[in-house]
Amino acid sequence: xxxxxxxxxxxxxxxxxxxxxxxxxxxxxxxxxxxxxxxxxxxxxxxxxxxxxxxxxxxxxxxxxxxxxxxxxxxxxxxxxxxxxxxxxxxxxxxxxxxxxxxxxxxxxxxxxxxxxxxxxxxxxxxxxxxxxxxxxxxxxxxxxxxxxxxxxxxxxxxxxxxxxxxxxxxxxxxxxxxxxxxxxxxxxxxxxxxxxxxxxxxxxxxxxxxxxxxxxxxxxxxxxxxxxxxxxxxxxxxxxxxxxxxxxxxxxxxxxxxxxxxxxxxxxxxxxxxxxxxxxxxxxxxxxxxxxxxxxxxxxxxx
Amino acid sequence: xxxxxxxxxxxxxxxxxxxxxxxxxxxxxxxxxxxxxxxxxxxxxxxxxxxxxxxxxxxxxxxxxxxxxxxxxxxxxxxxxxxxxxxxxxxxxxxxxxxxxxxxxxxxxxxxxxxxxxxxxxxxxxxxxxxxxxxxxxxxxxxxxxxxxxxxxxxxxxxxxxxxxxxxxxxxxxxxxxxxxxxxxxxxxxxxxxxxxxxxxxxxxxxxxxxxxxxxxxxxxxxxxxxxxxxxxxxxxxxxxxxxxxxxxxxxxxxxxxxxxxxxxxxxxxxxxxxxxxxxxxxxxxxxxxxxxxxxxxxxxxxxxxxxxxxxxxxxxxxxxxxxxxxxxxxxxxxxxxxxxx
Numbered sequence: 001x002x003x004x005x006x007x008x009x010x011x012x013x014x015x016x017x018x019x020x021x022x023x024x025x026x027x028x029x030x031x032x033x034x035x036x037x038x039x040x041x042x043x044x045x046x047x048x049x050x051x052x053x054x055x056x057x058x059x060x061x062x063x064x065x066x067x068x069x070x071x072x073x074x075x076x077x078x079x080x081x082x083x084x085x086x087x088x089x090x091x092x093x094x095x096x097x098x099x100x101x102x103x104x105x106x107x108x109x110x111x112x113x114x115x116x117x118x119x120x121x122x123x124x125x126x127x128x129x130x131x132x133x134x135x136x137x138x139x140x141x142x143x144x145x146x147x148x149x150x151x152x153x154x155x156x157x158x159x160x161x162x163x164x165x166x167x168x169x170x171x172x173x174x175x176x177x178x179x180x181x182x183x184x185x186x187x188x189x190x191x192x193x194x195x196x197x198x199x200x201x202x203x204x205x206x207x208x209x210x211x212x213x214x215x216x217x218x219x220x221x222x223x224x225x226x227x228x229x230x231x232x233x234x235x236x237x238x239x240x241x242x243x244x245x246x247x248x249x250x251x252x253x254x255x256x257x258x259x260x261x262x263x264x265x266x267x268x269x270x271x272x273x274x275x276x277x278x279x280x281x282x283x284x285x286x287x288x289x290x291x292x293x294x295x296x297x298x299x300x301x302x303x304x
Numbered sequence: 305x306x307x308x309x310x311x312x313x314x315x316x317x318x319x320x321x322x323x324x325x326x327x328x329x330x331x332x333x334x335x336x337x338x339x340x341x342x343x344x345x346x347x348x349x350x351x352x353x354x355x356x357x358x359x360x361x362x363x364x365x366x367x368x369x370x371x372x373x374x375x376x377x378x379x380x381x382x383x384x385x386x387x388x389x390x391x392x393x394x395x396x397x398x399x400x401x402x403x404x405x406x407x408x409x410x411x412x413x414x415x416x417x418x419x420x421x422x423x424x425x426x427x428x429x430x431x432x433x434x435x436x437x438x439x440x441x442x443x444x445x446x447x448x449x450x451x452x453x454x455x456x457x458x459x460x461x462x463x464x465x466x467x468x469x470x471x472x473x474x475x476x477x478x479x480x481x482x483x484x485x486x487x488x489x490x491x492x493x494x495x496x497x498x499x500x501x502x503x504x505x506x507x508x509x510x511x512x513x514x515x516x517x518x519x520x521x522x523x524x525x526x527x528x529x530x531x532x533x534x535x536x537x538x539x540x541x542x543x544x545x546x547x548x549x550x551x552x553x554x555x556x557x558x559x560x561x562x563x564x565x566x567x568x569x570x571x572x573x574x575x576x577x578x579x580x581x582x583x584x585x586x587x588x589x590x591x592x593x594x595x596x597x598x599x600x601x602x603x604x605x606x607x608x609x610x611x612x613x614x615x616x617x618x619x620x621x622x623x624x625x626x627x628x629x630x631x632x633x634x635x636x637x638x639x640x641x642x643x644x645x646x
Binding site: 225 | 358359366367370376394442445446451466479480489524527583612616620626630
């Protein structure tokens, strides 16, 4: 080991270590960099492969020659998927369900979180407990299914947009935000004669845009990606979300998977396009929303 | 885990408040309650309702929602002890005691899927719990902020993908003409029909799970790493500790509370192993290793059987194990390292 010079205690760690890296540690840093490059590449690869296949011709995919780059570049698969009217119907359904479910969820979560953040709300502890318990256990598959059936939600969009309305994790994140909301502002508004509604809608909400945006995205991504509720409760193909369309495409492909049969290759081509179109909105907004998700998770972890 | 981070992002900057918003709000909270506040605390229900009735209206819909969509299903579990008649009540029609519990405990398929669940859950815990820690430590050694950001951005991405998309990618990569088989053939091997082979299912499931969760799993560890006091590293360096010794004696103990909390949470979801993912990835050829409690109860309950009471009994059994595991893990962690969820 190289002996250290007189250590400069006040200096920042990063700058001092550059001065006295041991050869071993320098080697480690090179290897570490390489390992992380490989990990990054492996994470990206399924996406790259999906895009490559979406633009490739069936013949090359069947021959197993499509990996990083499209072979036999064409847009006919896109044309055929986009020409499938049921695909667009399902895609539109996903948009409608996502908007509606997110709106319902945000309305319930925001008002509930705000009320729970007020120390003078009687029974506050009980209500928080009521919500927290559902984090541990939410009733299980069969009772939930029978409930949706019993209240007549089956094969309606309400089965998709209502049951996910309060995500307790999101609720706690919002509550901890409102906990820290400057009281003086609210009290000043009350002195000026505003009602609780006025304070909430005209003072609190406009000043909470960041957390509202974060929670809206949390919910929107969750609803956009969901498929199982639809699989469970919807029978009518015209009501499916696009994720279920995709799931049925995958199921059709796997059930006919004889080695090298034609159906599979055609499906692989179409699958890639449908997958690409389904993830596209998320991938497009992802770079902008990533930091909100990260801060949301940290906020939640402090309380949860 | 109270670090007071994170709030900074979301708290609005009020005019005249100290920089770093969250601190201002928190300080007010922490201070002694003003006299008005104490009075409010002693308000009776009647007074409170009259004065703040608007606030109480905010609570009505969410509470109805929770009662109907969360608590009614919990009560609905009584059908595990009652016979369900199609078209009858969702709570069943007549008491049958532990009939359905005896039924699954005596059935061989149940124990097969039970062990599958334990194996798959155990492997998931064993692999998917430590990997984010390692990745976070590796990321922590990077000096280039840009490189670190790029790696983080890309490795977080799979977390946002629908499970259907993940399943689609798995099917494509493991297809007979997919990339993995091309690599095998490139080395002179025989192509393997992965998705039809029960002995490959666990590997495939775990790989996709790692792909989807590891990057995102680093967030809390990276946050915990930034809270470790730099003076500890300085002091250890003066004492001649090398980088590895620093990691072992400072970094790892520093993130131990985070590790324990996440471990407890992971143990709690142990029995509920990726139900949706298994449902998408498995098929009758791979049931031997792939079928887990949740998928089995889905099939006997809704998929094929319509035997709701039998399936609900299995669901209740699974949930009880889950709760028991969390409570036990929490107690052990509290005694052993002083970190716990509650």
